[in-house]
Amino acid sequence: MRSLFFLFALLMAFSGLAVPEAVIARRAVWDPVIDGRLTEPDWKSARWVTLDRSRPARPRTDGEWNELSRMVGEYVKQQFAQNVQAAALWSERGLYFAFIVEDTDIIGRMKEGELLWLEDVVELFLARNARSGEKHLEIQLNPTNVMMLNPPEGIRFNRPASAVAVDGSLNSHLEFDRQWTAELFLPWEELMRTGLASPPTGENAGRVAAVRFASWDLTICTQLRINRFTGPGTDDPHFPEFYRLLVCEGFESTKP
Numbered sequence: 054m055r056s057l058f059f060l061f062a063l064l065m066a067f068s069g070l071a072v073p074e075a076v077i078a079r080r081a082v083w084d085p086v087i088d089g090r091l092t093e094p095d096w097k098s099a100r101w102v103t104l105d106r107s108r109p110a111r112p113r114t115d116g117e118w119n120e121l122s123r124m125v126g127e128y129v130k131q132q133f134a135q136n137v138q139a140a141a142l143w144s145e146r147g148l149y150f151a152f153i154v155e156d157t158d159i160i161g162r163m164k165e166g167e168l169l170w171l172e173d174v175v176e177l178f179l180a181r182n183a184r185s186g187e188k189h190l191e192i193q194l195n196p197t198n199v200m201m202l203n204p205p206e207g208i209r210f211n212r213p214a215s216a217v218a219v220d221g222s223l224n225s226h227l228e229f230d231r232q233w234t235a236e237l238f239l240p241w242e243e244l245m246r247t248g249l250a251s252p253p254t255g256e257n258a259g260r261v262a263a264v265r266f267a268s269w270d271l272t273i274c275t276q277l278r279i280n281r282f283t284g285p286g287t288d289d290p291h292f293p294e295f296y297r298l299l300v301c302e303g304f305e306s307t308k309p
Contacts, residue, residue: 075260075297075298075300076141076264076299076300077100077141077300077302078142078261078299078300078301078302079100079142079302080142080143080301080302080303081093081095081142081143081144082095085142085149085236085238087214087236087238088216088218088236089217090216090218090236091153096140096142099140099141099142101139101140102138102140102266103138104266104268104283105284106281106282106284107279108279108288109277111133125275125276126274126275132270132274132277135156136155137153137154137175137266137281138153139175143252143261146238147238147243148241149239150177151234151235151236152175152234152235152236152266153232154234154235154268155231155232156231157221157229157230157231158230158271158272158274159173159219159222159233160172160223160272161195162224163195163199165199169194169195169199170193171269172195172271173195173233173269173270173271174193175268176192176265176266176268176290177190177237177265177266177267178190178191178192178266178267178290178291178293178296179249179250179263180262180263180293181248182263183263183293183294183295183298184293185294187293187294188205188206188249189205189249189293190204190247191290192237194235194237196217196219196233198216198217200215204247205247208247210243210247213243214237214238215235215236215238216236217234217235219233220232220233244262249262252301252304253304255304259304260298260299261299262298262299263296263297263298264283265286265290266282266283267281267282267283268280268281268282283297
């Protein structure tokens with residue numbers, strides 16, 4: 054595994070891209086309750102990652118801001134100012150993922166089987182390794198806890214436990230909302246059966262998988278959809294070689 058990581062780092066260096074910082078999953082003292090509220094102390098002390106890239110890209114000059122504002126309205130500046138963060142925890146039961154989405158216009162009208170990403174949604178991409186051609190799992194979750202589950206071809210993946218909490222007025226554009234939060238639990242048993250991840254051990258040095266976090270944000274004020282995601286890599290999320298390593302802390306204390 055260490056040789057693979059070194060090779061990946063070398064390739065990234067030659068391509069001119071920075072080696073992505075690993076996503077650190079701290080070991081949960083208590084297994085979180087999947088309620089979407091993220092009130093447990095373990096989430097408070099988790100290693101949160103900001104979704105640092107977007108398409109369209111954030112304007113960099115006054116001229117770019119003026120041009121975009123002319124097209125979609127001045128509210129676009131507030132839309133770009135909103136942050137999305139994600140974090141991971143682990144326990145002997147499995148992996149936990151959470152999102153905090155700042156959003157003043159929370160929209161979630163899509164139903165199961167519809168194109169969730171056309172409105173507000175968070176996304177988790179998970180692969181066993183950060184390398185080209187690796188099979189990967191895609192999960193989308195909207196503010197009403199409707200899920201799109203897209204496992205690798207030929208693999209059945211049972212629906213993970215999930216929950217969301219909305220701080221605002223869902224689908225009401227007359228009031229300013231604050232944020233919505235989402236929570237997912239993926240059991241080790243399911244991850245091992247599908248070959249997408251394995252528990253931390255001395256053999257894998259705690260590197261249990263590779264992940265990419267993403268979100269889509271739509272607001273009625275601009276009708277602009279912003280896709281935020283963790284870099285580096287391309288806008289297309291289906292390239293696991295650009296995912297970040299998911300590293301579990303505290304695995305030395307697990308029993309063999």
